Amino acid sequence: MAYESTSKGKILSLRDSRAAEVVINRWLPYWAVLQADFNQTVRSWVWRTWVAVCILATVGWLVYRLGAYKEAGLVQGASDYLTQLVRWMIVGSISLVVILAAGSISSERGTLADSILSRGISRRQYYLGKLHARIGAVLAGFFLVGIIAMALGQFFLREDLDIKGCFVAMAEAGALLVSLVSFGVMASAILNNTLVGIMVLWLIVYGGGALLSMLPAILPQLGEVWNRLPNAIKGYYNLETLGKVSVFCLVICVLTSLIGMIYFSRRDV
Amino acid sequence: MAERKADLVLETYQLTKIYQNRQIALNDVTLRLEPGCILGLLGANGAGKTTLLRLVIGLHRATAGWARVFGEVMTPNSADLRRRIGYIPTNPQFPKGMTPITYLDYMARLFGLPRDVRKPRLASLIRAVGLLGASGDSIEGFSNGMSARLAVATSLINEPDLLIWDEPTHGLDPEARRSMLELMKGLGQEKTLIVSSHNLSDIDEVCNHAAVLSRGQLIYCGSLQDLKGRMRRNHYEVDLEADQRAVGKLLQMVRAMQEVRSAELQHRKLTLHFAEETNAANAVATVMMALNECKVTLVGVRSVGQQTEQAFLDLVEKDESAGFSRIYKNPPKQAA
Numbered sequence: 001m002a003y004e005s006t007s008k009g010k011i012l013s014l015r016d017s018r019a020a021e022v023v024i025n026r027w028l029p030y031w032a033v034l035q036a037d038f039n040q041t042v043r044s045w046v047w048r049t050w051v052a053v054c055i056l057a058t059v060g061w062l063v064y065r066l067g068a069y070k071e072a073g074l075v076q077g078a079s080d081y082l083t084q085l086v087r088w089m090i091v092g093s094i095s096l097v098v099i100l101a102a103g104s105i106s107s108e109r110g111t112l113a114d115s116i117l118s119r120g121i122s123r124r125q126y127y128l129g130k131l132h133a134r135i136g137a138v139l140a141g142f143f144l145v146g147i148i149a150m151a152l153g154q155f156f157l158r159e160d161l162d163i164k165g166c167f168v169a170m171a172e173a174g175a176l177l178v179s180l181v182s183f184g185v186m187a188s189a190i191l192n193n194t195l196v197g198i199m200v201l202w203l204i205v206y207g208g209g210a211l212l213s214m215l216p217a218i219l220p221q222l223g224e225v226w227n228r229l230p231n232a233i234k235g236y237y238n239l240e241t242l243g244k245v246s247v248f249c250l251v252i253c254v255l256t257s258l259i260g261m262i263y264f265s266r267r268d269v
Numbered sequence: 270m271a272e273r274k275a276d277l278v279l280e281t282y283q284l285t286k287i288y289q290n291r292q293i294a295l296n297d298v299t300l301r302l303e304p305g306c307i308l309g310l311l312g313a314n315g316a317g318k319t320t321l322l323r324l325v326i327g328l329h330r331a332t333a334g335w336a337r338v339f340g341e342v343m344t345p346n347s348a349d350l351r352r353r354i355g356y357i358p359t360n361p362q363f364p365k366g367m368t369p370i371t372y373l374d375y376m377a378r379l380f381g382l383p384r385d386v387r388k389p390r391l392a393s394l395i396r397a398v399g400l401l402g403a404s405g406d407s408i409e410g411f412s413n414g415m416s417a418r419l420a421v422a423t424s425l426i427n428e429p430d431l432l433i434w435d436e437p438t439h440g441l442d443p444e445a446r447r448s449m450l451e452l453m454k455g456l457g458q459e460k461t462l463i464v465s466s467h468n469l470s471d472i473d474e475v476c477n478h479a480a481v482l483s484r485g486q487l488i489y490c491g492s493l494q495d496l497k498g499r500m501r502r503n504h505y506e507v508d509l510e511a512d513q514r515a516v517g518k519l520l521q522m523v524r525a526m527q528e529v530r531s532a533e534l535q536h537r538k539l540t541l542h543f544a545e546e547t548n549a550a551n552a553v554a555t556v557m558m559a560l561n562e563c564k565v566t567l568v569g570v571r572s573v574g575q576q577t578e579q580a581f582l583d584l585v586e587k588d589e590s591a592g593f594s595r596i597y598k599n600p601p602k603q604a605a
Contacts, residue, residue: 024352024381032378040366111362113328119379120352120427123345265345268288268329 029121033129034136041100041137050096054089054145061085062152069157078153078161083169083230085149089142090173094205097138097177101184102197104130105264109192113269123265131185131257138181139174146170162235168242169232172225175249180205182253186260276340278302278431278461279325283334286320286485294320296485297334302478304430307457309472309493310465311581312482318465319359321482322435325463326356338431352380355424357434359465361416363408369400369419372408373426380427387426394422413440421452432462438471450474469581481584488588496580503543505553508568509560510537519563526559528552537568 041047065081068074105112105127117126150166183204187197209222225245231237279302286295295317302308312318323329325336327343327350336343338350363372373394377387395404398418403411408419417437424432437453438446453475456462466472472479472493479496481489489496509516516534523532523539528547533540543552553570560567 022382022386025383026348026381028381028383029348029379032375036364036375043366108364111364113323114358114362115364115376115423116379117328117345118326118351118354118356118358119376120348120381121379122348125348266330268323269345 024120027125029119030125030129033116033121033126034133037104037130037133038136041133042140044100046096046099047137047141050093050100051141051145054093054141055148057088057092058085058145058149058152062149062156066156078150078157078159079230079233081153081157082149082161082166082233086146086169086173086229086233087226089145089149090176093142093177094180097180098184098198098201098205100138101134101181102188102201103194104134104185105188106192106194106197107188109269117269124261127185127189127257127261127264130188131182131260134185135178135181138177142174142177143170160234162233165232165235165237168237168239169229172228172232172242172245175246176222176225179249179252179256182256182260183208186256186263189260189264276303277337278304278306278339279463280337281321281325281334282337284321284324284331284336285333286317286324286329287332293485295324295482298482298485298487299334300480300487300490302461302463304461306478307453307462307464307476308478308480309476310463310480310482311469311472312465313585314467315484316482317485318482319435320485322356322433322463322465326354326433327351352427353430355427355429355432357420357424357432357437359436359439361420361423363411363416363419365409367408368406369395369404369408369422372419373422376423377426382427390426390428391422394425398422414442414445417441417445417449421449430460432456432460434462435465436467437464438466438468446471481581483585483588486588489584496584503545503547503549503552504573505541505543505549505570506573507539507541507556507560507570508537509539510566510568511564515563515565519559519565522559522563523556526552526555528555540573 061081061084108116117123146166150161150163154161180201184197184201187200187204188194191197191200212222228237228241279300281301282299284295284298285293287293298317298321310318310321320329324331325338325343327345327347330345338347339353341347341350343350364375367375370391373391374387377391382390395401398421400415400418400422403415408416411419417440421437424434434453438449441449450471453462453464457475457477462475464472464476476493478491479489479493480487481496509519511519516537520532520534520539523529523541528543529541529552530544531542541552541556543549549572557567
């Protein structure tokens, strides 16, 4: 079928022409949501502010360290610089990551049904597209700033960094952020209100951390991950521990995704 | 009537929707829709039209009952079924920061259409709906008319077999409304169409079937002709032009006629209700002769009963007056 306008321009008419059988790409809707949401997220003021503030903090902290070396002659190790930076980046980022994750689905409430879910996409595909886009955007921002900090430390400070160890440390921190995002997207799919979602996510962050510390030692402890960072950056890391943290975060991610997806598939939009 | 389920485009059975145990939006709706039908969904505000459409498209889950589209039960995850449906919501809203091209491309990708198919199709649709000049502009600045055109293009991007348009003429100027009606007529020749509208003249012009909802309940579902056949007959309006004395004399003569049950005059408009068994043609002819005798000029004569609006109002009125007997599908006859 083809559509054409008449000479009057306003009145529509239809012209028949048999189109060839169209082969539908079943995963295209998922990719469309993922791509659109990733682009939208990295263009949002929240993501840009987060990355800009992190880069400014990275440069500012480096300038301070260089100043201490030049003025007082105190030798500044790149590993020390990076450890403190990554720690503060995680603490400072949580607020903005919480906002990014908790608003992923609920903030789209106005157009969600009209424009997206009434088309050829399932709720599961939509949820997964959103989750993966937000995880991608958060990890992209985190690794971007991490790599910049690593390069600056390596060039301007005492070279005691182990590149592999830096990536291990960032991977561990990244795994924690992935868990946080998956909790956020779940809250966003369950709750209609973004502000309530943010509040619930904060409760999960604090309550989850406290709960984890009370659980058996077989499960990774946030404090341990925190304390291991300086050693990992210097190259004293254990891949088994990284695997344990990654698997733990993956399990949390899968569980929260399942809960979120099942609930989202059953609710009215 | 199609016998096999697969032959039906839409079938609902005891479809009921209760929101959070607080509001009964739809109550026991059972209907069947065959291919090629143009169904007009009628009902007052809050009658349950949009809820029904949202259940049919899988945006809402039924509290009880089911809706089958193309023979399969519609659920929120029925992406394959929705690929065959083109939907326009009431007051369509669009994502921010998109142009018609990027928006239609996004929508086509949501339908899983490959690049070679979607790009030419969106280009022809943008041209067809007259948005070629605004194809690079942000949708946020679009007027109601432009938004409606974009919504039409979106609903056709997947070349659907079933179109579900929820109040498509809402907020349109007369010219845009006329275009929309012409489009619906054209599309109705090859697709199945469900149109919800407040504007009964639109339904009258476009649809061949009607479903009437009143407070969440389906009170009529069938052909538009049958709906018109249910309304009060022998109800006419005559527009007159004459002095007060002549009109007064005419009114007296008309009221004296055996065929006329009641006659009322208001602002030079004579409203006539003929008796049930009366031959309307004879009765109208008698009235015309009286007009001639009284030297009253005839400006116009029309049958009020031939309008869908009247039929709709009659149906709703009948449903309202049924009271508790609405509990029964076939109300028990009263004892003599």
